[in-house]
Amino acid sequence: MKYRGKGNGQWIMNTAGSKFIKSFFVKSFQLDRCWRCSFHCALFILHYSLLFAQTPTREQLVGTWVGVHTEWDLDFACALPVYIQLDADSTYHLGMIDGSATRQTSTWAIHGESVRLDTIHYAPKLITLKNDLLRIGTNYPMVFHRFNDISLDSATVYHQLNGRVWQSDSLTLSLFANGQASLENTVTKQRTAHFWQLTLFGKSIFLLIRGNQHNRGSGYKALWQISNVSSKQMQAIGWNGCTVAAEPFRFVKNLSPSDSCRPSGFQTCDNCFRQIWAEYPLTRGQKRYDIVQLFAKYYQSVSQTGESGLVRVQFVVNCEGETGLIDINGFDEDYCPRQFNARITSQLLTICREHIATDQSIRQVDTASDLFRDVSISLAFRLKDGRITEILP
Template sequence: MQKRVIFKKLKAVSLVFLFIALFCVCCKREQQSAPLAIKDIQGEWLRAAWEFDENFYKPSIAIMEFTEDSCFIKNVKDSVVSVHPFTVDKDSVHFGDWTFSRDKFKLRQNALYLDRLIAGRPKNVKLNVDHKEIETILKSSDWKDSSATYRFTDNQKILVAKNGGEGFLQYCYDILEYQDKFFLSKKGNQLDCNRDYQFLEQIIAIKESQIETYGFANGEFKTRVYSKKLKEETLFNKPTNFQLCNPYLNKNFPLDRYYYKGTEFKGGLYHIRKIVAEQYKAPSNSKESGIVQVRFVVNCEGKAGLFENQAFDFDYKLKEFSDSIVSQIVTIVKSLQDWNPGRNKKGEVIDTYKYLNFRIEHGKITRIYP
């Protein structure tokens, strides 16, 4: 009897704690889901990125200044580029001609989300240096962070040697000044400095031995630390064999993956077939049949790299081929380095994905097609 009473008391206490826990969770959810209002975001924001897919972002750089009913879009030189009406009602947000659900208008981890557009507050810091002094410090030595070593040159180039990589990548840079704030702008590629802008970094601290920046990276706003490093001439004596001109090219983004934009091998498919016929040796007595597909990128220089391959049967189900077939095909495709690069609507040469499919019947290549 006594055990039953104790059990009932314990059960009652457990229920009380359960109700308290549920109440706390509900309160927390209610607090988190409080709708954002225009007054919460008034002032200036650094527009940083557009989220195309989960964990896939591309730079979208501007200063956004919100007032009670408008948003002023400025470049990072304080010039107004455009003005858009900005209103919020019960269910929707209206941003110029753009309307989206109010639940996609939110603040999360110091970031403002306007549907897929992401912005962050610039840091309110003032550096005790001017533009010229920043340039002098940058060029005085090499700089290293957790992923690479960087060298800033006199002709506004930035050379990047990734940890564990071979050769260096080449971009351009500029120091932008907005009001009393300084920003490091990385941009361009090995051919052109005035395109392919990277995520902007606000310089929030600069010393002879260390530089700190703040900006968007890997899905969030964070601080980045560059430490001074003695110059090693051997580190930057040879560029990498293959460099993407657009560092944000993504194989899962349809416009990058499937839209070739005029990319073609010099001499066409006829010349590719001729090269393959001269170099491929079918294994004797092979019974293997199916399709070997090689995917790669042709960059803005017309060079091919980032090779991947997979194989299918004739019903397009994944299968495996012997290495004696696949390795030959991949080696031949890697040797095809004389491409006309694709172009965008502006006529600029760009990086594009390309496919070559090889139909195999009893070990022999019977057809090659894009």
């Protein structure tokens, strides 16, 4: 397969390059679907906008670069637990920080203002470097930071972290002795449950948070390089919301047997989940007929003049069949926001919870991990004086 363009927007992707990336993903099938999707798309869906940043020199690119995240939106990014090693002899390595996939080796080069990684040619200004942050792509850029090896003793680090609670200005991190972990926002008090591990990369120790409240295999949540640790304080290098920096965590307490590692509310299984990525179409084909019949059976019309317009119900069913992130919005016949009679909205929510969310046919399996995926459901009901006249996608 080849794609060719002209001028500054030229890039080439040949069969060898495609197989190279594909083989890496196949061997890392344990990674979550969304991370693999983001990494794949960031490599091949590139936007050729003009930037003022200059292409880095060869000397600037030589070294090891640790993944931070892939930016999907201004307020949404997915963890990127990979590294790229660019050697001075033009050797290129791509691998996982925790070694969960076989490292891939190829070559790299700079040709004028363009950069080649393996067989992928990046047009000028698609690879930029600023303050030791390397960005690959401009539409959904992958962000890496320059790796500095900090030698630490893994046994000492584990002893200090295990079974203890650590807190920064924005995050409370609980690391349970059984391998579970919880992350709690110090402002919102929202807490999610995961698993933790230490992994050796070079001479450095990285703290990896991954998985969900049910299993370890649903992708990565956080990646920190431990730079210093004592009985009272831990320094961890990672993304602080603005840049990669050494974040100080202070010791809070030792965890007791009565402490539990449970989320504070509904938690998706995927750590990089957006509802638009996994919306299940309920209003097509046979499924549409089934939905219409379902509401015809259970919905009791509320005959009330003026109860007309649209009601949209949205919710998520996670990999364990749990329902959450429920949102209901009403609009009048001119599509302006409005509230409907509670007897209408409560019925719609009850039917969605008890009949649609529990329908096993909507559950989808991720072929890479053999785990159920999080699924987003969205239904819109057109009403006329309290009667459902149409169910829209």
